[in-house]
Amino acid sequence: MTQEQPPRRSSAALSAADLDHLRAELAEGRTPTVWFTAKAVGMEAGRSAKVLGFTEPAEGDFIQVRPTGSQDELSFSPAEMTLTKPPRKPKAPAKPAAPVVAEPWIPPAPPEPVSKPRADAAGPTESAGKRPARAGSGARRVAKPSEVTVTLSSTADGEWTVDVVTGKKRTVRSAPVPASHVAQAAKVLHPDVAEAIQAVLDAAREQQLARVEQLRAELEAAQRALEELPS
Template sequence: MSTRTKPQPLSDTEIRQIAAEIDAGRPPMVWFTAAAVGVPEGRSGKVMSLGDPSEGDFLQVKPTGSKDVLSFGPTEVTLTKPARQNQTKPASAPSAAKPRKEPIVTMPSPAAAPTAPSAPAPAPEAKTETASPATEPAPEAKAAKAAASRPARNAANAAAAKKPKAAEVTVTLSGTADGEWTLDVVNGKKRTIKGLSVASSAVAQAAKILHPEFAEVVDSIHEAVRAAQQAKVEQLQAELESARRLLDDLA
């Protein structure tokens, strides 16, 4: 009886190779191992994306001939193309052939009775026919039991593959030398807010809540704006006084 070795998980080098090919727009081809649930061993598929390795089944694979993308673990697929299975079948043939050869060796012994060979001949064949089926139902029953448990796991993998992932949100706060602040928000790949005006007081208050270093940067910007505006006010006041004196002289 042959023993099946446990499939080895994908190495870190192979996972990095898969990630590089996906980034290059070339989903790599893999083959399912005996550990794969819901897919026959030796069937091929393409890795469409990679998830978080901490989730276990983080490889999103689309089996050949299927429209669904399912989740699999690193032991359920391999980058090595398996050998053809037709070479492994003859190994089971000798076990079925040996029991049939044994009656042929034992039958020539009754030479004294000429009419006896016709009666004993069917007995060995009946014995060999009942012995061979007894050994074969075990692997078939095991395969049927494993196949019965695969649909539930396959459905769970399909549900996990279709679960929507939260989009990344990018918030950008921009300020000018005149003390004007604007806000931009990008949700996933869509810009939801663009150039929204924000009061300087609101920015200063938010900066104090978020982080001391951020508050220090905002305060330095506001201080520079105050100084510039103060100088502008003094200049305008000087021009106003000059205009009033000129107006008094003309009067």
């Protein structure tokens, strides 16, 4: 015997029996699924939704649902939904990959022959095939060096500074120089220059020694005055 299959439902709108079935499902704590028909406003036909409840009176858009993929609760009429699940849309066949056509290999062109310059007729004082280079051709131009003036200056306290003028531009202005460096440079300069610098260094040294002696005497006097004061 051949078992009879239950008749398939068409994608018709929800009937009164369908509404009773949905109410029974909700009463048992289940959330039945319905699908939108082509009459559903703002919804794609075939999209599913979960039934959440019914409003009273049962007129107009009284079926509350939540469309799949949405968190909104919307109301629809029975004509906009069905219990029939729509068939799956067939997948579009994959496009075959385009065949890869290898480009033909073309050998590189042979290099062009380098033509040799024709030798000029040799003159009475020139060898054949050679021409004397003109004066100045290919010669590298060398920049003319600028004049540099270096000036050492000293103060009455024995402090030294240096100024440098390159051409007409002052590149270093009153840069301090230690007296020890000046003394070392004086040794390799002209004797008259070294003698003049040494005289200034000696005078500055005498001045600083005198100042040290004076400060030392003042310190000793202050120390004696401190010792005479009662503690």
